[in-house]
Amino acid sequence: MTQPPPINKDQAPGTDAAESEGFLSCQPGRRGRPSVAEAEQLYGKILEASWQVLLDTGLDTFTFDRVARHAHIGKATIYSRFAGKRELLEALVQHGIWKRRAAISAIDSSRSLAETFRTRAVETLELLHSPDGKLMERLIDWLDTEAGSPQGGYRATVYRTAVDTIRGHFEQAQQRGDIVIGDCESAARFWLEGILGHYKMASSEVGQDRAQHMRWADRYVSFFFAGVRQQGTPGSPLG
Structure with missing residues (x-):
């Protein structure tokens, strides 16, 4: 199974670049662990992006990279919720x-x-x-x-x-x-x-x-x- 990319040690633990830049928050630039509501919203965002990628490109070419680009999040964010x-x-x-x-x-x-x-x-x-x-x-x-x-x-x-x-x-x-x-x-x-x-x-x-x-x-x-x-x-x- 493809391993997630290494996390930049300058980032907060448990986050990736997208999260550290405020993608999970209504306040740009806010850092830290997301709230339960934000975590649920992100989970749904990943599912929605994955579904659209599958509709657009098909199952054979489905990758986490494509989902991450479509959802505008880091790939490590997806790996933190789904092993593969x-x-x-x-x-x-x-x-x-x-x-x-x-x-x-x-x-x-x-x-x-x-x-x-x-x-x-x-x-x-x-x-x-x-x-x-x-x-x-x-x-x-x-x-x-x-x-x-x-x-x-x-x-x-x-x-x-x-x-x-x-x-x-x-x-x-x-x-x-x-x-x-x-x-x-x-x-x-x-x-x-x-x-x-x-x-x-x-x-x-x-x-x-x-x-x-x-x-x-x-x-x-x-x-x-x-x-x-x-x-x-x-x-x-x-x-």
């Missing part, structure tokens, strides 16, 4: 997973259950087909194949997180009396498998756009919830 490329990319994926889940879950649920899930399906497909979504998929693949992620890999973690979130939405809907679902876990898995299957197939087609996603989501929601209602009917062969 893998650790930084892991942080990016974890942050991306959280953002995905928050964005989809935040979609207005005051409408009918079917309409809420229809909108969430469209937004999920929009995200997966976006440059950000494609980059996230690339990072997950890299971590699972080239970095050798432990415990089943990040792909499994992403799917498990999504299933848990969807299952939670179904359980809440069932508690409100909006629907009867015999097995919320299986329903959540089927929902996710349908969306991911469509995404894989649609990725090979030209001209994917929101209108196409909405048409597919209309059909998918109709079929899915018809099956769920049938499953929840007492005495049905699926119950």
Whole structure:
């Protein structure tokens, strides 16, 4: 692993040139250890710069030097928070997973259950087909194949997180009396498998756009919830 460059002994311990010149402070030239808020802000700044560098140049040419130049900080600042490329990319994926889940879950649920899930399906497909979504998929693949992620890999973690979130939405809907679902876990898995299957197939087609996603989501929601209602009917062969 590439080692961080030596720190100039004239600088304060734990800082690099960028920090000592006041990049972490609202007051130019201020020296010393950054506050918790400043440290969190810098952490986010590194992640944002890393993501933009990846979008601009790709994973194969991704380096801490490029991130440092983009964020206008010293490379040693990045090394003080991430031991290497893998650790930084892991942080990016974890942050991306959280953002995905928050964005989809935040979609207005005051409408009918079917309409809420229809909108969430469209937004999920929009995200997966976006440059950000494609980059996230690339990072997950890299971590699972080239970095050798432990415990089943990040792909499994992403799917498990999504299933848990969807299952939670179904359980809440069932508690409100909006629907009867015999097995919320299986329903959540089927929902996710349908969306991911469509995404894989649609990725090979030209001209994917929101209108196409909405048409597919209309059909998918109709079929899915018809099956769920049938499953929840007492005495049905699926119950």
